[in-house]
Amino acid sequence: MCEACGHKPQSYQGRRWCYDCKPGTNGRPLPCRRCGATGDYWAQRLCRRCHLFAPQLPDSCRDCLAWGATRTLKWLCGACVGWRHLHPSASECISCHRDVAVNEHKACRLCWLQTVYQAQAGLPRDVLAANRHGQQLWLANMSNFKNGYRPHPRRDYGRPKDQIQPPGYDSQPENAADQQTGARPPRDPEQLDLFAYDRIENPARRFGFGEPPSHRFAARLDQHVLDQAERHGWTERQTRRTRITLRVLQARHRIATGPVKASDVLELRTYGLPIRLALAVLEDNDLLVDDRVPALRPWFARQLSGLPEPMASELQTWFDVLHHGSTTPPRSRPRHDVTIKTRTLWAMPTLRAWADAGHLSLREITRADVLAVLPAQGTPRVKLGNALRSIFTTLKRHRVLFVNPMARMRIGNLERRVPMPIDTARIRGAFESADPTTAAITTLIAIHGLRPGEACALLLTEVRDSRILLPTRTILLAPVTKARLDAYLAHRRKRWPGSINPHFLIHSRSAATLEQVKVPWLTDKLGMSANALRQDRILAEVHAGGDLRQICDFFGVTIATAEHYASTINHPELDDFTTAPAGSRTDTPH
Incomplete structure (x- = not known):
């Protein structure tokens, strides 16, 4: 040197x-x-x-000019790296006129941060007006509102004159005496806080909505969160963020007492706040008014766009009957959302073709029109036929149509697929996985043949005494498979020691609630389809020489299903498929 x-x-x-x-x-x-x-x-x-x-000496970020960036991230702060990932297109910012990554408002991250912190609640955000007199510079990696220890903004939201209130808010609340309950001692107005001294109130205050209108109700909700967190074994992070969410909710919508609308809670997603556990707290304490619109309704409305009005109204009637059911004659039960969505997707191409051909109403459709669009045979004919039959039959029963063109029309049955085996090496790799959860799921489905839905709904009390006690059958556990399940239970106790979820399989989201896991999660953990894995298990048992009665008892299937699997023996598509080793899957891998 x-x-x-x-x-x-x-x-x-x-x-x-x-x-x-x-x-x-x-x-x-x-x-x-x-x-x-x-x-x-x-x-x-x-x-x-x-x-x-x-x-490595720190310097300014190339995009937002925040001090503290290093060469590690190519002289970008961590927030600008994420900003570039979310907004990959680079163009000229409408405020500072730099050629950098901009969002949908044509603003770079520096100008957008200035806009967010100067915007008034409930008013549109004006990028040009907020940046007319310059921007406030930041310390790198400290501007995330989830960070409870970032530098305090230039406003002291503990003072009423700096609080951002929605339009029409009365600055003198009726419960002014309640405002003084638990109030903090006055602080020097000239001295700003560098670090937050309260991990709940200060991060909630920095969203710009001030204090909750009722400290008594805020303390009540806060205690509900703490009670539920202790009861369900929440992590410290889940508890803290849920408390912040409810505090911001009260300040944002000026909620002084219950109940709380679910739509108000959903609005907090735009601020990056978690709402799932907050909704659970409000619902468990009878403080929630569920005014959420089901996602299926706007989806169906988008499907009807472009159809002529008489036809769209008729399809809306069909949707209402299937979605809500009918309590007056002719009575019917509500259908599952998946059923409605599937039938809609099957029928929409044909309905749009009829609309393009000049048909304004389904009353104009004749039997000849239906026969002209129905495929000759196979699964496509059954799918379209079932969808059209549901539409025309429902509308005829509710006297929207005079004639049902699908009456006494045969459409056949769905073609059953030939079950195909899975490579044994993939199954063995999942069974011997170092992840206890993957090994346990493989044990339940690939060894003992549980349906994916049965594995999701399996309770802790149903796995005992070296047995799996299902409502329809009892399965004995082999020593090797029992060791896999015991290892998973040890992992579960260590990972979520306070969880009271009664289900056998849980993950990080369901551990804080009483909900069961979903089938897509099983598929993600296995790396293969959970349904295909169970089909492979039944197929292996059939090829190992199991009789149909034994297959029905062990897997809980009908005789028709067992015969369908038995028909694959000596099937030409399976002759060249090699599975090793030979023998029943009941003989667990060593």
Whole structure:
């Protein structure tokens, strides 16, 4: 290093000084060959910023100008890295006119942060107006509102004059005496807090909506969260974020007493706040009014766009009957959302074709029109036929149509697929997985043949005494499979020691509630279809020589299903498929 300053390396071999301290010469180092900088030279014609082994000194972020960025992220702060990932397109910002990554409002992250922190609640955000007088610079990686210890903004939201209130809010609440309950001692208005001293109130206050209108109701909700967290074994992070969510909810919508609308809670998703556990707390304490619109209704409305009005109204009647059911003659029960969505997707291409052909109403459709669009045979004929039959039969029963063109029309049955085996190496890899959850799921489905739905609904009390006690049958556990389930239970107790979820299989989201896991989660953990894995188990048992009665008893299937699997023996598509080792799957892998 240089003997004079001790901060920079020697200019070259054998010299005692760096270029800046070398006396008696006007020779200066060439500009950095990478970035072109003429100052802060380090070595090898590279400046301190570009040299691989130069000390990592912080500098300003290239995008938002926040101080504290390093070369590790290419002189970007962590927030700008995420901003570029969310908004990959780069164009000119409408405020600062820099060519950087912009959002849907054509604003860069620096200008958008200034807009967010100056916007009034309930009013549109104006990027140009908020950035007319410049921007507030930040410390890098400290501007996330989820961080309870970031520098305090330039407003003191503990003072009423700095609180952002929705339009029409009365600054003098009726329960002014309640406002003083638990009030904090006055602080010096000229002194700003650098770090938050309250992990709940300060992060909630920084959203800009001030204090809740009723401290008594806020304390009541806070206690409900703590009670539920202790009862369900929530983590510290889940508890803290749920408390912040409910506090922001009260301040945002000026809620002084219950009940709370679910739609008000859903609005908090735009601020990045978790709402699932907050809804559970309100619902369990009878403080929630569920005014949420089912996702199926707007989806069906989008499907009807472009159809003529008489036909759209008729289809809306069909949807209402299937979605809500009918309590007056002709009575019917509500259908599952998946059934309604599937039948709609099957029928929409044909309905749009009829609309394009000039048919304005389903009353104009004749039997000949239906026969013209129905495929000759196979599964496509059954799918379209079932969808059209549901529409025309329902409308005829409710006297919307005079004639049912699908009456006494045969459409056949769905073609059953030939079950195909799975490579044994994949199953063995899942069974011997280092993840106890994956090994336990493989044990339940691939070894003992549980349906994916049965595995999701399996309770802890149903696995005992080396048996799985299902409502329809009892399954004995082999020593190897019992060891897999015991390892999973040990993992569960260690990972979620306070969870009271009664189900055998849980994950990080269901551990805090009483809900069961879903089948897609099983497929994700297995790396293969859970239904296909069970079909492979039944297929292996059939090819191992199991009789139909034994298959029905062990897997809980009907005789028709067992015969369908038995029909695959010596099937031409399975002749070339090799599965090793041979034998029953009941003989667990060693």
